[in-house]
Amino acid sequence: MKQIGIIGGLGPESTVEYYQSIIKKYQKKENSLQVLPELYINSINMYNIFKYISEERMDDLIEYLGNAARKLELLDVDGIIIAANTPHLVFEEVQKQVEVPMLSIVDAAVEAAENQGAENIGLLGTKFTMEQNFFKKPFIEKGKNIYVPDESTQQYLHEKIVSELENGIVNPETKKEFERITREMIEQHKLDTVILGCTELPMILSEKDFSIPFLDTMQVHVDRIVDFMFEESKA
Known part of the structure; x- marks a missing residue:
């Protein structure tokens, strides 16, 4: 083995x-x-x-x-x-x-999105993952539409990931805000899946609280x- x-x-x-x-x-x-x-x-x-x-x-x-x-x-x-x-x-x-x-992990995520038949995809993660092209490019090359939050929201998500989630802290107020941001993205872009592009995000976001499937990269x-x-x- x-x-x-x-x-x-x-x-x-x-x-x-x-x-x-x-x-x-x-x-x-x-x-x-x-x-x-x-x-x-x-x-x-x-x-x-x-x-x-x-x-x-x-x-x-x-x-x-x-x-x-x-x-x-x-x-x-x-x-x-x-x-x-x-x-x-x-x-x-x-x-x-x-x-x-x-x-x-990116190749695995692209394959999973293909298997889901996802076309309009939301990406959440650290600021680096959301602002750089290394994660988004393979999806775009497959003809997928991939969306990230605006710059100030990216910064907020990043700070909470680093200061709280990376240290095992799940703050109820942070959870509510993450959920609000995710719902707004789903509605605005008519998303059919959301990629949890940070391996700590499943600590705070679960697809059972939403109307569409999530893609847990881990x-x-x-x-x-x-x-x-x-x-x-x-x-």
Whole structure:
């Protein structure tokens, strides 16, 4: 069975959820609770990621993530994932730092949106994910319409994600505001799905409170990871 290396800590809360979700879906696929996947987690500092992006130090960002990936590669893993959306800003450059394949959360999200038949898509996440093109471009290339909130709303969402959700804090007032913003986007753009493009957002937003399906990037990523672990290794 293939082994996976996880670049985690981006943030800690979602890394724990990744770990538990991979185990549950692995056991479900094996149809047994008496098996466990072999995983390696390299937990790095998410605040370094935010700092490098904010200061537009892309070379430092690539080196920091590349170093984390290379450490996992030394453990002889079969594949590597970054357990967050925002660092995928430099995913292709980090992939070049290692020989083993890396599994992209963006690719998993695009495939899931295709399977849903989604056309008008809302994207929520950190400011970096919403304002940059790395996440939106693959959807646009597939002919999808993808929408993000206005700049001031992006800043509000980002601040709450970093100061509260990344630290495991779910504030009821923040939850109400996130829900209001999401409903306004759905109505304004006639959305048929909303992408939770930050792995902490499921802590505060749930599709059961809305009239359309959501696309949880962490869960579709985990699905892809577990499928990869069961694929036969090439000779």
